[in-house]
Amino acid sequence: MSGEVYAIIPVNKLSEAKTRLSGILSVEDREELVLNMLQDVLGALQGVETIVVSPSELVGTMDFEFHFVHEEKKAGLNAAVGKATKYAIEKGAGATLFIPADTPLLTSTHVKEIIDLGNNHPLIISPSSRGGTGILYRRPPQVLDNKFTSTSFADFEKEAAKSKVPMHIYDSYSLSLDIDIPDDVREFLLHGKGTKTHDFLVRTLEFPLK
Secondary structure: OOOEEEEEEEOOOHHHOOHHHOOOOOHHHHHHHHHHHHHHHHHHOOOOEEEEEEOOHHHHHOOOOOEEEEOOOOOOHHHHHHHHHHHHHHOOEEEEEEOOOOOOOOOHHHHHHHHHHOOOOOEEEEEOOOOOEEEEEEOOOOOOOOOOOOOHHHHHHHHHHHHOOOEEEOOOHHHHOOOOOHHHHHHHHHHOOOOHHHHHHHHHOOOOOO
16 A cells, blocks of 8 residues: 555574574574564554565564565665565555664554654654664655664764754664673663563573573
8 A cells, every 4th residue: 555654674584693692592592583573563563564575585484464575685784674565565565664673662652652643743753771772763665775884873963954854853762672692681681571572581591681
């Protein structure tokens, strides 16, 4: 449907995901962690057209309704989001909502609030805990180029000012907490009860954490 919001979730190659957690999780457990986080994110997006872009075909077999875009090669986050954005535009998207797969505290309330805010704001961004980007809403989808880096929040802020695109900051602790290092896991375990990710980590980890 023309004008709809399409969520975009990039997922890294599973076998190479979350390497900074190698001290507390095996390769297989890190793959399972990613799939559990993705389930939580997809669960919050029920009713929203969603695109998952990944080089791992296994991701496309998950028991949720979404569009799967296979990334042929390891081209990086910006290229993956660009490919998914092109797909969304071809499907008639009026806006896109970038959401990292490692934000399992995302809820349907967050999604509704952001989409509602998008009626009045062409650019909405949520900062992550270490200067990156949590969510990124863009209307139209190419109102601002992809600039995903470890400091992308500041980069998007500068680009928005340069391009004179009004930017709304959606400040949310839940969306700022992505799971990359053991300290993130410790923090998440304090707040993530009721999620598949929390259940998986409690079953899998040896406590106390290293």
